Amino acid sequence: xxxxxxxxxxxxVLLAVVRLESQGYAVTIRHEIEEQTGRxxxxxxxxxxxxxxxxxxxxxxxxxxxxxERGGRSKRIYAITPIALIxxxxxxxxxxxxxxxxxxALERV
Amino acid sequence: MTKPLDLPLRILEAVLPMHAREEVLGDLQEEWDSxxxxxxxxxxxxxxxxxxxxxxxxxxxxxxxxxxxxxxxRAVWRGWQHSFAVVLTLALGxxxxxxxxxxxxxxxxxxxxxxxxxxxxQIQSRQxxxxxxxxxxxxxxxxxxxxxxxxxxxxxTFTTLDFNLPGEGMAPLPVRVNFASSELFSLLGVPPHLGxxxxxxxxxxxxxxxxxxxxxxxxxxxxxxxxxxLGRVIxxxxxxxxxxxxxPPGFRFPDNADAWAPIESWFDRAKRTMRSxxxxxxxxxxxxxxxxxxxxxxxxxxxxxxxxxxxxxYPQTNTGVRFSMAPLRDSQIADIRPYLLPLLGAAxxxxxxxxxxxxxxxxxxxxxxxxxxxxxxxxxxSRNRVVRxxxxxxxxxxxxxxxxxxxxxxxxxxxxxxxxxxxxxxxITFDLDWRVLAYAWLLALAVGLAAGxxxxxxxxxxxxxxxxxxxxxxxxxxxxxAFGRAALVASAVxxxxxxxxxxxxMLRSFSKLLRVAPGFQPDGLLVVxxxxxxxxxxxxPPLPAYTSLYQRIIERLxxxxxxEAAAGSRVIPYDGRNAIRQPGPVTLDGQGSSEQERNxxxxxxxxxxxxxxxxxxxxxxxxxxxxxxxxxxxxxxIVNEAMARRxxxxxxxxxxxxxxxxxxxxxxxxxxxxxxxxVKYSGLxxxxxxxxxxPYTQMGAGDFHLIVRTHGAPxxxxxxxxxxxxxxxxxxxxYNMRTMTSILASSLWQQRLWTAVLLVxxxxxxxxxxxxxxxxxxxxxxxxxxxxxxRLALGAPPASVIALIxxxxxxxxxxGIVIGLMASAVLTRTLSPLLFGITSMxxxxxxxxxxxxxxxxAVACYIPARRAAAIDPIAALKHK
Numbered sequence: 001x002x003x004x005x006x007x008x009x010x011x012x013v014l015l016a017v018v019r020l021e022s023q024g025y026a027v028t029i030r031h032e033i034e035e036q037t038g039r040x041x042x043x044x045x046x047x048x049x050x051x052x053x054x055x056x057x058x059x060x061x062x063x064x065x066x067x068x069e070r071g072g073r074s075k076r077i078y079a080i081t082p083i084a085l086i087x088x089x090x091x092x093x094x095x096x097x098x099x100x101x102x103x104x105a106l107e108r109v
Numbered sequence: 110m111t112k113p114l115d116l117p118l119r120i121l122e123a124v125l126p127m128h129a130r131e132e133v134l135g136d137l138q139e140e141w142d143s144x145x146x147x148x149x150x151x152x153x154x155x156x157x158x159x160x161x162x163x164x165x166x167x168x169x170x171x172x173x174x175x176x177x178x179x180x181x182x183r184a185v186w187r188g189w190q191h192s193f194a195v196v197l198t199l200a201l202g203x204x205x206x207x208x209x210x211x212x213x214x215x216x217x218x219x220x221x222x223x224x225x226x227x228x229x230x231q232i233q234s235r236q237x238x239x240x241x242x243x244x245x246x247x248x249x250x251x252x253x254x255x256x257x258x259x260x261x262x263x264x265x266t267f268t269t270l271d272f273n274l275p276g277e278g279m280a281p282l283p284v285r286v287n288f289a290s291s292e293l294f295s296l297l298g299v300p301p302h303l304g305x306x307x308x309x310x311x312x313x314x315x316x317x318x319x320x321x322x323x324x325x326x327x328x329x330x331x332x333x334x335x336x337x338x339l340g341r342v343i344x345x346x347x348x349x350x351x352x353x354x355x356x357p358p359g360f361r362f363p364d365n366a367d368a369w370a371p372i373e374s375w376f377d378r379a380k381r382t383m384r385s386x387x388x389x390x391x392x393x394x395x396x397x398x399x400x401x402x403x404x405x406x407x408x409x410x411x412x413x414x415x416x417x418x419x420x421x422x423y424p425q426t427n428t429g430v431r432f433s434m435a436p437l438r439d440s441q442i443a444d445i446r447p448y449l450l451p452l453l454g455a456a457x458x459x460x461x462x463x464x465x466x467x468x469x470x471x472x473x474x475x476x477x478x479x480x481x482x483x484x485x486x487x488x489x490x491s492r493n494r495v496v497r498x499x500x501x502x503x504x505x506x507x508x509x510x511x512x513x514x515x516x517x518x519x520x521x522x523x524x525x526x527x528x529x530x531x532x533x534x535x536x537i538t539f540d541l542d543w544r545v546l547a548y549a550w551l552l553a554l555a556v557g558l559a560a561g562x563x564x565x566x567x568x569x570x571x572x573x574x575x576x577x578x579x580x581x582x583x584x585x586x587x588x589x590x591a592f593g594r595a596a597l598v599a600s601a602v603x604x605x606x607x608x609x610x611x612x613x614x615m616l617r618s619f620s621k622l623l624r625v626a627p628g629f630q631p632d633g634l635l636v637v638x639x640x641x642x643x644x645x646x647x648x649x650p651p652l653p654a655y656t657s658l659y660q661r662i663i664e665r666l667x668x669x670x671x672x673e674a675a676a677g678s679r680v681i682p683y684d685g686r687n688a689i690r691q692p693g694p695v696t697l698d699g700q701g702s703s704e705q706e707r708n709x710x711x712x713x714x715x716x717x718x719x720x721x722x723x724x725x726x727x728x729x730x731x732x733x734x735x736x737x738x739x740x741x742x743x744x745x746x747i748v749n750e751a752m753a754r755r756x757x758x759x760x761x762x763x764x765x766x767x768x769x770x771x772x773x774x775x776x777x778x779x780x781x782x783x784x785x786x787x788v789k790y791s792g793l794x795x796x797x798x799x800x801x802x803x804p805y806t807q808m809g810a811g812d813f814h815l816i817v818r819t820h821g822a823p824x825x826x827x828x829x830x831x832x833x834x835x836x837x838x839x840x841x842x843x844y845n846m847r848t849m850t851s852i853l854a855s856s857l858w859q860q861r862l863w864t865a866v867l868l869v870x871x872x873x874x875x876x877x878x879x880x881x882x883x884x885x886x887x888x889x890x891x892x893x894x895x896x897x898x899x900r901l902a903l904g905a906p907p908a909s910v911i912a913l914i915x916x917x918x919x920x921x922x923x924x925g926i927v928i929g930l931m932a933s934a935v936l937t938r939t940l941s942p943l944l945f946g947i948t949s950m951x952x953x954x955x956x957x958x959x960x961x962x963x964x965x966x967a968v969a970c971y972i973p974a975r976r977a978a979a980i981d982p983i984a985a986l987k988h989k
Contacts, residue, residue, distance in 0.1 A: 048167070
């Protein structure tokens with residue numbers, strides 16, 4: 001199955017999942033994005049995106065054991081799928097190609 | 110540690126999809142935990158609630174069914190021009206309707222603030238032989254009525270008089286005291302807020318002091334709502350009373366009383382008993398409470414049999430006198446009531462016009478979008494989805510229109526209340542209450558659903574193939590739709606013509622009323638009402654106490670610089686109280702009683718000598734009164750021209766003699782010394798009463814209207830007038846000082862206000878109808894742009910296109926006007942009782958109104974017609 005094109009925010013979420021070594025859940029994923037990009041991210045957007053990425057087959061998830069500090073509720077841990085890795089690689093490549101030779105030009109503007 | 114707030118989490122849980130609950134709620138709890146550790150439990154709770162709600166909204170907007178509706182609502186927003194037109198149209202229609210409904214609610218629907226008010230009736234006497242309006246009752250008749258009836262639980266009598274309430278170091282306060290028999294409070298079934306009501310024993314007070322009950326308002330204003338007021342002794346004029354109770358807020362029976370005192374206290378002041386009053390003095394209001402098991406007809410029969418018995422026993426005074434009975438509410442709203450039905454009707458028509466327009470707008474939109482919807486259905490959108498879309502769209506518009514309409518009516522009810530003077534009983538309040546609100550929203554919803562469902566069903570039922578083909582040819586809209594829309598527009602024109610005719614009639618009647626010559630010159634007159642303490646200035650006898658009081662006051666008033674003349678009169682024109690001071694019979698020397706002989710009642714007016722000079726009422730014959738005509742001199746009178754013509758048509762009235770009352774009444778004979786011009790005492794809209802003037806130096810005067818004619822603006826003299834009056838008697842309360850012009854203006858408030866309201870309605874309706882005509886033409890031009898383009902391309906002159914469109918529009922307009930005229934012929938009859946000087950079929954109004962509307966319609970047609978003539982044929986042919 002060919003990976004579908006991924007949007008910018010989707011990329012950020014996928015990268016955060018990768019950075020968290022497939023141990024991330026919504027709270028930590030959001031923190032990771034906020035920390036690395038310095039921008040505020042709404043919880044709702046994160047949940048929506050996580051759900052969409054699962055639907056696209058780019059993420060899979062499982063429920064961890066319930067913990068007391070979560071009021072006895074479980075975390076949903078997200079892990080990256082092979083297709084997502086391909087999609088990320090493609091996206092990176094495409095971007096790098098587009099960036100090639102113009103980074104210095106942009107610096108000058 | 111506190112737990113996160115429960116409710117927001119519950120809400121969130123409810124909107125979360127099943128598979129996300131565990132995760133999202135757990136995450137929130139976890140984050141709350143860390144926030145609580147960092148910032149404390151309270152902030153954390155707030156944080157958690159806020160985020161739960163934000164997330165709820167996030168997820169709620171993703172719910173599939175809600176997502177559809179939000180999309181539909183967004184669609185409403187996208188077509189904002191159209192939506193704006195619909196919402197505004199609805200708001201105007203609803204606003205007009207809700208406003209008038211609030212008035213109707215306040216006047217007709219809201220129960221009187223008494224216990225079981227539907228059983229309360231007002232009982233009046235009426236003379237069978239004359240056509241005079243029913244009047245009050247005599248006290249002796251009341252006593253018989255109270256003791257002999259078998260159908261009333263209780264019967265009470267009362268009268269309202271003006272008093273001065275002197276206060277330590279304060280200006281005397283004018284108060285309206287209602288003298289009532291002790292039954293009144295138990296009859297009304299309203300317990301006092303503080304203290305007690307009257308008991309039957311009040312008739313003989315134990316400590317020589319009668320009781321008084323204060324209104325809540327007076328208690329607050331004058332006694333600072335101090336509970337120690339109970340038991341205090343207060344002085345009304347010069348008589349002391351003990352305060353025994355305070356009525357609840359809003360209780361001002363019969364309309365705006367400040368205090369209530371036992372009726373016996375009033376007789377004591379006059380050194381009389383109830384029985385000692387003649388049965389001819391019918392000035393007392395009587396109210397009764399029907400027994401629960403008695404129907405109205407039985408009560409009427411009971412009253413009739415009592416009246417017949419009294420007629421046999423007292424033929425002198427009671428021949429032909431019967432009791433009439435009406436619901437208490439009716440008697441209090443008699444003046445305003447005739448206006449309400451036409452107004453409610455008018456508001457209804459405004460609403461109809463706005464509904465017609467809204468339907469039209471929605472239909473137009475639906476037909477224009479038929480192709481779009483057909484494409485959607487063809488591409489697989491479910492029909493339900495499409496219907497829901499249309500219904501949601503129109504309901505949203507209706508609700509928005511309803512909300513705006515409620516706003517419009519809040520503002521206009523306020524404006525209306527501000528423009529109504531205090532003539533109305535105080536229990537009448539025009540507030541928007543839940544009933545009015547519910548009514549507005551229900552109407553809005555009904556319109557929305559009706560206007561939304563009809564086009565929705567049409568779209569779904571239609572043959573999609575056909576619609577697609579039609580769309581491609583650019584002739585969207587079936588014949589039936591076009592006809593339906595045309596009918597709607599014609600009916601809007603008809604309704605607005607109807608309203609315009611109504612408003613035109615009222616306007617013309619009002620302008621006629623304003624042009625009526627009142628018989629005197631109102632501008633430049635200041636009127637001051639004084640009611641001196643009766644016990645200090647006893648009226649009869651000795652007369653001179655009042656006379657010298659007024660003589661001194663008038664002398665001082667005349668000496669004020671800038672005052673041209675000062676006088677006084679017991680009756681002034683257009684005064685609301687004139688209705689109470691009914692004209693009575695007079696007896697002509699050698700001709701018998703005017704009432705029996707000529708079926709005529711005469712208004713007696715007691716005046717000070719300079720009255721004619723101050724008011725500039727012309728004397729056509731004879732002479733005015735002078736100060737020297739006292740009780741020691743032969744009695745003199747001046748009659749008005751109407752009276753002279755009626756009683757002495759062919760002879761000179763000067764020197765003729767008359768007396769007040771029946772032939773049998775003991776009064777003295779007055780010799781006519783002059784004839785004065787006619788004055789419209791009872792209001793501009795009624796013919797001048799037959800009037801006879803008596804000098805106050807011979808008749809005496811209790812309360813008096815002091816009349817001052819000034820050279821400059823009358824209100825500039827106010828403080829000087831007050832100073833001079835108080836120089837004579839500092840305890841004299843001065844009741845509302847007004848200019849005669851303002852009295853005149855406020856006597857016309859009903860005509861003025863309701864004419865204005867009707868005019869506003871008519872303008873709204875006409876504007877809506879014109880928008881409708883314009884809209885349908887613009888729509889039909891869009892539909893026919895290809896055809897019109899072909900015509901123009903083939904060489905048709907633009908003028909012919911203009912004529913074509915104009916003809917199409919004006920056909921609609923004329924159909925509407927003709928139907929409107931027919932409807933007006935029937936419906937404006939309800940206005941007849943309100944019109945002055947014209948009939949409801951006044952030809953001038955009808956022609957002027959039809960022409961005006963036709964011209965406006967022509968303009969509304971011309972604008973799209975010109976646009977049609979300017980169509981670029983090439984662009985039109987390429988279009989679609």
